[in-house]
Every structure is written in structure tokens, then in C-alpha cells.
Amino acid sequence: MHHFKNPSFELIRHDVVEPLLLEVDQIYHLACPASPVHYKHNPVKTIKTNVVGTLNMLGLAKRVGARFLLTSTSEVYGDPLQHPQVETYWGNVNPIGVRSCYDEGKRTAETLAMDYHRGAGVEVRIARIFNTYGPRMCIDDGRVVSNFVAQALRKEPMTVYGDGKQTRSFQFVSDLVEGLMRLMEGEHVGPFNLGNPGEFTMLELAQVVQETIDPNARIEFRPNTEDDPHKRKPDITKAKDLLGWEPKIPLRQGLPMMVSDFRQRIFGDHKEEDTATNTSSS
Numbered sequence: 001m002h003h004f005k006n007p008s009f010e011l012i013r014h015d016v017v018e019p020l021l022l023e024v025d026q027i028y029h030l031a032c033p034a035s036p037v038h039y040k041h042n043p044v045k046t047i048k049t050n051v052v053g054t055l056n057m058l059g060l061a062k063r064v065g066a067r068f069l070l071t072s073t074s075e076v077y078g079d080p081l082q083h084p085q086v087e088t089y090w091g092n093v094n095p096i097g098v099r100s101c102y103d104e105g106k107r108t109a110e111t112l113a114m115d116y117h118r119g120a121g122v123e124v125r126i127a128r129i130f131n132t133y134g135p136r137m138c139i140d141d142g143r144v145v146s147n148f149v150a151q152a153l154r155k156e157p158m159t160v161y162g163d164g165k166q167t168r169s170f171q172f173v174s175d176l177v178e179g180l181m182r183l184m185e186g187e188h189v190g191p192f193n194l195g196n197p198g199e200f201t202m203l204e205l206a207q208v209v210q211e212t213i214d215p216n217a218r219i220e221f222r223p224n225t226e227d228d229p230h231k232r233k234p235d236i237t238k239a240k241d242l243l244g245w246e247p248k249i250p251l252r253q254g255l256p257m258m259v260s261d262f263r264q265r266i267f268g269d270h271k272e273e274d275t276a277t278n279t280s281s282s
């Protein structure tokens with residue numbers, strides 16, 4: 001939105017499943033719902049976006065000689081049997097499960113990118129993005145950080161799925177943006193893990209949200225979803241060595257920035273009433 005007044009900025013609303021012809025130098029191919037709730041909602045559309053959408057964008061890159069960056073995902077590792085995950089690990093993915101439209105879709109997208117690179121000389125870059133959070137995320141995105149933050153602010157219980165012992169590693173959005181730009185401007189194809197190696201169980205995450213928003217925030221256990229990966233943590237040695245990149249913002253520093261934005265959007269100008277809140281909108 002903040003680019004709308006820039007005369008060099010043009011917004012085109014388009015579904016990548018349909019072909020598109022544009023004159024461009026670089027393509028950041030980010031299209032696809034990333035929240036499990038949203039990508040499972042219409043799985044056929046999700047896999048079409050990942051396969052047909054990626055084909056169309058690679059076709060465009062080939063035609064106009066653009067450099068193409070694919071935002072792949074840590075989900076290509078599935079429920080990993082190797083920990084932390086290194087880019088050379090091939091993963092443990094269920095090909096017929098409820099998450100397959102996304103994880104197999106992104107794996108196919110990686111295959112397509114490499115085939116266009118080897119076969120047609122397209123300059124490609126592949127990022128495998130680990131769990132990311134930050135300001136301006138949809139309040140009803142459905143992923144864990146935004147759920148816990150919105151729930152704690154609204155005095156609703158935080159919904160922990162399963163026993164809460166599964167782990168994730170949470171990256172602040174500005175670190176990811178920096179990593180994507182370095183990857184695009186650099187000379188290495190990848191794939192590169194882009195994530196923050198700081199690993200938390202969901203119960204630990206709930207505790208950090210309590211510390212940040214409300215020490216009295218409650219937890220409610222819910223049944224876990226099918227095929228939920230048990231653990232996830234990036235090995236970022238390759239990105240450090242070849243892109244000179246590593247994340248700078250740990251969870252306890254990034255979360256208050258997201259809380260401040262969510263507070264503003266949920267409550268508008270009205271001050272939150274409860275005095276138990278121990279963090280101001282910093």
C-alpha cells in the first residue's frame with residue numbers, strides 16, 4: 001500500500017494460473033496461500049497455483065530473459081527424519097496426504113525451476129522459507145503465531161494443537177525479505193534455507209506470548225491436524241557462507257513489533273481495557 005503513490009509502481013491483479021506477458025527483469029514468485037488452513041481449503045487450486053502458476057511464471061522468465069526466484073518452503077522436508085534440516089536432505093513427505101497440495105506442489109515447483117534452469121538456461125533462485133511472522137500478517141491467517149497473538153489480545157484461550165511439544169523455528173519478516181533480496185541479487189541458485197534457527201515448542205511459544213501480552217493468557221488444547229510435522233529447524237550454514245545472510249531478530253524481539261501492529265488493528269484507537277497487559281505497543 002505504501003508504494004501506491006510511487007509513479008514507478010504498478011499493481012496488476014492477476015491469477016498466475018492464467019498465462020501473463022510482461023516486460024520484467026526479475027520475478028519474485030511468491031504466489032500461493034502459505035497458511036495450512038488456507039492452502040487446505042481448496043487443495044486443487046493450491047496445487048494448480050504451485051504447478052501451473054510456476055510453469056507460467058517460468059515461461060514468462062524464459063521469454064523475457066528475467067531472473068526467477070521461487071519461494072519454496074521448509075515443508076519440502078515433510079515430517080523430517082533429520083534435524084536440523086540441511087538443504088541436501090530429501091525429506092519425508094506423504095504424497096497423498098492433506099498437506100500434499102502444498103508440500104508436493106512446492107517440490108514440483110522446485111523441479112520445474114531446476115528443469116528450466118538446466119534445459120532452457122533460465123536464471124533461477126530457490127529459497128526454502130521456514131515459519132515466518134510479523135506485522136501486517138492477516139489477523140485470521142490461521143498460523144500459530146498470529147493465532148496466539150490475536151487470541152491473547154482478545155482474552156481468548158490460545159489454541160495449542162496436540163500436546164504442544166512439536167517444534168517450529170520462527171523468523172521475523174524483515175530478516176526473510178533481506179534474505180530473499182540477497183538471494184535474488186547473488187550468483188547462487190540454491191536451494192537455500194531461509195529461517196531463524198531459534199527453535200520453540202508450541203507450549204514455549206505460548207509462554208513467550210504470555211510474557212509479551214498477558215501473563216494470565218490461558219491455553220486450551222485442541223486435537224492436532226493430520227500429518228503435522230513433529231519438529232522443524234533450519235541449518236542455515238549455506239546461506240551464511242554463500243549469501244552472507246543470517247537472521248538478526250530473535251522471537252522475543254520480533255514478537256512485540258507484531259503485537260503492537262495487531263493491537264492497533266484489533267482495537268483501533270481504543271485502548272485495551274485490561275491492566276494485566278504488561279507490554280506497551282513498543
Ligand SMILES: O=c1ccn([C@@H]2O[C@H](COP(=O)(O)OP(=O)(O)O[C@H]3OC[C@@H](O)[C@H](O)[C@H]3O)[C@@H](O)[C@H]2O)c(=O)[nH]1
Pocket residue numbers: 034035036037072073074075129130131132142143144145147148159160161162166168202224225228229
Ligand atoms: O492455533 C494454532 C495453530 C497451529 N498450531 C501448531 O503450530 C505449529 C505450526 O503451525 P502453522 O500453521 O503456524 O505452520 P506450519 O509449520 O504447520 O506450516 C507452515 O510451515 C512453513 C511455511 O512454509 C508455511 O507458512 C506453513 O506451511 C503446528 O504444529 C500446529 O499444529 C497450534 O498449536 N495452534
